[in-house]
Amino acid sequence: MKNWLIALLVVGAAASAHASDYGCKVLLCLANPASNGGPQGVAECVAPIDQLYHDLDKGRPFPTCDLADGNDGGSYARQVYDPYDPCPPPLQPATRGAYVVQGRRNVGSGGSGRGGTGGNEWVGSGGYTLSGQPQVSELQSGQSGGGVGPQACVGKPVGTYTVGSYDDSVTINVFEQVLWQPAQNPRAIDVFINNVWQQRVRW
Incomplete structure (x- = not known):
């Protein structure tokens, strides 16, 4: 997962500066499993995730990624306000x-x-x-x-x-x-990959 994430970030950095590059990097970093260090477990993710948390704290909208559109069954992230993590199936x-x-x-x-x-x-x-x-x-x-x-x-x-x-x-x-x-910080982001919920990230 870590090597895959780094490769995608490098490709994104080499691409032309597009308005959604930031959003795509954020989505990739949010998808990094907690077992691999979470959203900031890769050095290339520290800056964009810091920026994301700063923007959200200021009430700015969640960034978009043209390459991962949740409307057509792609991958996306969604803000939620819930102190509990989803129960692991089948619970x-x-x-x-x-x-x-x-x-x-x-x-x-x-x-x-x-x-x-x-x-x-x-x-x-x-x-x-x-x-x-x-x-x-x-x-x-x-x-x-x-x-x-x-x-x-x-x-x-x-x-x-x-x-x-x-x-x-x-x-x-x-x-x-x-x-x-236990109840946790209710500010969270749900990450979906291929339209399937993957994990909840708290910020």
Whole structure:
């Protein structure tokens, strides 16, 4: 990837000075995987990416690249405002504000039940064996604990159970797989190659 990127940058630099050269360089640099150092992992990318971040910070439009037009199935970049990265397939984001936990149904269990809120009731309630304690996905300000909490990327649902009293109860959603990802700087750029999402770059 690094050699390919350098070669394309050299070709771009040797081409005639076109208005979209800057945009094409930016797109190529943004496409450099994080495993290879990310957008500024190649020396030739440092200056154009610095310029991009400066321009975006000043409210200037995202540069275009005539050689990579997203309208005809090409490659492009798109600004987004999202504190979370996309969930890795096949996982999907849990419902915001839902209590989520990873677990499995115990053999012979009906899959639902009501437990108390004290002691170890959080773990194993309702006929499930749980991995860790339930958490709220995307905990928002105003909820218990405040702030913006991690997002749960969840797999296949296993079932639910309830804890607490009837007039103050909480439903726990159990999934066979849960991946928690922290909230990050929401200013980001999604990079698409051949009209397929590749990665999200934060700036």
